[in-house]
Amino acid sequence: MFKFEIIENSSEKWTEIVNKSSTYDFHHTAYFHKIDTLFDSKLLVFSFQESFIALPIVIRPIDGTDYFDITSVYGYAGPIYNFEENYDETELIVFFKNSFIDFCKEQNIVSVFSRLHPLIDQESIIETLGEIVDLNKTVSIDLNQFAEVQRKEYRKSLKSDLSQLRRKDIMVREASNKEEVDAFIEIYYETMDRVSAASSYYFSKEYFYNFLNNDDFTSKLLVAIKEDKVIAGAIFTITDKIIQYHLAxxxxxxxxxxxxxxxxDEARLFGNTTKAESLHLGGGVGGHDDDSLFRFKSGFSKDFKQFSVWKYIVDQKIYDELSKEKAKSNFFPLYRS
Known part of the structure; x- marks a missing residue:
C-alpha cells in the first residue's frame, strides 16, 4: 500500500529515513535544515513497503499573500530514495508526483525551487514536474579507485606544488583542540573579508563548534600547520558514500x-580509508576553466559532475499574477526578483 507522510524537523524519523537512503549528503539531514534556514522545513516521504522517495523542503510564506513557495537549503539537496532489490519503482514515482502535486495545492504552494545533487540520480524522480536546468560543473574524486590512480589524474603542476609544500615542512592533521578550531574560524573570517563575501557567510563561532560535533553526520576539520601555527583549514563532512568539501x-x-x-590531498587519502565512494569538491562560479576556483579544484580530478536546479510552477495563474510587476529575467521564482 502506498503511503505519504509529512515528517517534522523535530522528529527522529527524519534521521531514520535519511540514513536508510541509498545515497545522501549532509544537506539532506534534519540538523542542516535546522541551522540553514529560519523557515519551516519538512521531509516529505512517499513509500511502498520498504521502498521510498523522500524530499526535504523549506516552505516560505510569500509576503502580503496567503500563498507559499518551496525552496531547498543552500548546497546540494533534492530527493533521496531507496528502492528494494528487484522492485520496479515506476508506480512509486507516479505516486510521488501525484501526491506531491496534491500537497502543493492543499498548502497553497505557488512554485518549487530546489538545488539538486550532482552525485545523486534525481532526474528520473522529478522529470515532467517543471524543468531541470543545468548550471555549472562540479569536481569529484572517485574514491573507488586506487590512490595511485587518483593521483595520476592530478594536473602536472599540482603534483609539483604538493612536493614543494611538503619540502616547506607544512603538515596537515585533524584539528585536535579548541585553540586550533578557533584559529581556523579566524582564518575563515579573514578569507571571507578577502573575497568580500555576503554577510550570510559569516557564521558565529557556535555554528562551527556545533557543526563539528553534531549527531546527524560526521565532520572533520583538517588544518595545515607551519611552525606550530595554523595557516589554513577546511571542514569536510562524511556521510555513508559522500565526503563533501565544505567551509575553508x-x-x-x-x-x-x-x-x-x-x-x-590529505582529505583524499583519508577518504580512501573510509567506505565513502566520492570526495566531492564542488564547483566554482561558472564551472569553466576561466573560473579560478573551478580551475583550482579541477587540478585534482577530471571526474566532472553536472550541477542542476529544479524549477516547477504549481499554479501558473497565481505565479503570473505575483510576477506581473517584475521585469522579465531568468530569476526563479520571478516574483522574488
Missing amino acids: GTTEDYIRDTPMKLIL
Whole structure:
C-alpha cells in the first residue's frame, strides 16, 4: 500500500529515513535544515513497503499573500530514495508526483525551487514536474579507485606544488583542540573579508563548534600547520558514500603557498580509508576553466559532475499574477526578483 507522510524537523524519523537512503549528503539531514534556514522545513516521504522517495523542503510564506513557495537549503539537496532489490519503482514515482502535486495545492504552494545533487540520480524522480536546468560543473574524486590512480589524474603542476609544500615542512592533521578550531574560524573570517563575501557567510563561532560535533553526520576539520601555527583549514563532512568539501580558508600570509592543495590531498587519502565512494569538491562560479576556483579544484580530478536546479510552477495563474510587476529575467521564482 502506498503511503505519504509529512515528517517534522523535530522528529527522529527524519534521521531514520535519511540514513536508510541509498545515497545522501549532509544537506539532506534534519540538523542542516535546522541551522540553514529560519523557515519551516519538512521531509516529505512517499513509500511502498520498504521502498521510498523522500524530499526535504523549506516552505516560505510569500509576503502580503496567503500563498507559499518551496525552496531547498543552500548546497546540494533534492530527493533521496531507496528502492528494494528487484522492485520496479515506476508506480512509486507516479505516486510521488501525484501526491506531491496534491500537497502543493492543499498548502497553497505557488512554485518549487530546489538545488539538486550532482552525485545523486534525481532526474528520473522529478522529470515532467517543471524543468531541470543545468548550471555549472562540479569536481569529484572517485574514491573507488586506487590512490595511485587518483593521483595520476592530478594536473602536472599540482603534483609539483604538493612536493614543494611538503619540502616547506607544512603538515596537515585533524584539528585536535579548541585553540586550533578557533584559529581556523579566524582564518575563515579573514578569507571571507578577502573575497568580500555576503554577510550570510559569516557564521558565529557556535555554528562551527556545533557543526563539528553534531549527531546527524560526521565532520572533520583538517588544518595545515607551519611552525606550530595554523595557516589554513577546511571542514569536510562524511556521510555513508559522500565526503563533501565544505567551509575553508587560508591566512593572508600563506595564500601564495596554497596550502589548501595539501589539505585536499590529505582529505583524499583519508577518504580512501573510509567506505565513502566520492570526495566531492564542488564547483566554482561558472564551472569553466576561466573560473579560478573551478580551475583550482579541477587540478585534482577530471571526474566532472553536472550541477542542476529544479524549477516547477504549481499554479501558473497565481505565479503570473505575483510576477506581473517584475521585469522579465531568468530569476526563479520571478516574483522574488
